[in-house]
Amino acid sequence: RSDxxxxxxTFAGGVxxxxFYVPAGGDEPDPAINDKFAHKLQFLDEMTAWSSEQSNPKAKRILVGDLNIAPLESDVWSHKQLLKVVSHTPVEVERLQILQDSHDWVDAVRHFVPEPEQLFSWWSYRSRDWRESNRGRRLDHVWVTPALTKGLKSASVFAEARDWIKPSDHAPVVVDIDI
Known part of the structure; x- marks a missing residue:
């Protein structure tokens, strides 16, 4: 597919x-029967190939986006209940880790909010009261290359945006970086 x-x-100074927007992957976490999930895994492989080609310890790069994967147990409301749900399956988590390792990407948000603290950036529209149910996932990510790690100042999820009129199901993720 051409996506x-x-x-x-590229900003002044070379940053x-x-x-990226990683395909959501549909409902069934089996690439043999779900073309959308197969496409998601293929896209992650293509991202990894791109990232590996770009790998340079001195590079100043920031990767942001809806990666549609909640990799850590503390990135979902229930690790056990979501292991077979697209966005938190072992195969997706493994592919995301391979991508992260391909350029030594640093998770800028988890740099400030380490495990085991729960952290979400997405809450389903299906919940009447998203705050009360708090059945979230951290699908939105900000990663930096090691060359930018020293410049990380703060990170937060602007969850209040979910209370706006006609909100997105995703909340903005804000990272302050001195570049």
Whole structure:
């Protein structure tokens, strides 16, 4: 498929910002019977190949986006209940870890909010009271290359945006970086 799922910009000083949207993957976490899930895994493999080609310990790169994967147990409301749900399956988590390792990406948000603290950026519209049920997932990520780690100042999820009129099911993730 030819997807328009990667936008990038290079700022003065050579800092690159890459924004990705990883396909959601449909409902069934089996690539043999779900083309959407197969596409998601293929896209992650393509991202990893791109990231590996770009790998440079001195590079100043930021990767952001809706990666549609909650990798850690503390990134979902119930690890056990979501192990077979698209966005938290072992195969997705493994592929995301391979991607992260391909360029030594640092999870900028978890740099400030370490495990085991729960952290979510997405809550389903299906819940009448998203705050009370708090059945969230952390699907939105900000990663930096090691060269930018020293510049990390703060990170937060602006969950209050979910209370806006006609909100997104995703809340903005904000990372302050001194570049």
């Amino acid at each position: 328009a799922r990667h936008a990038s910009v 690159e910002l890459h924004d």
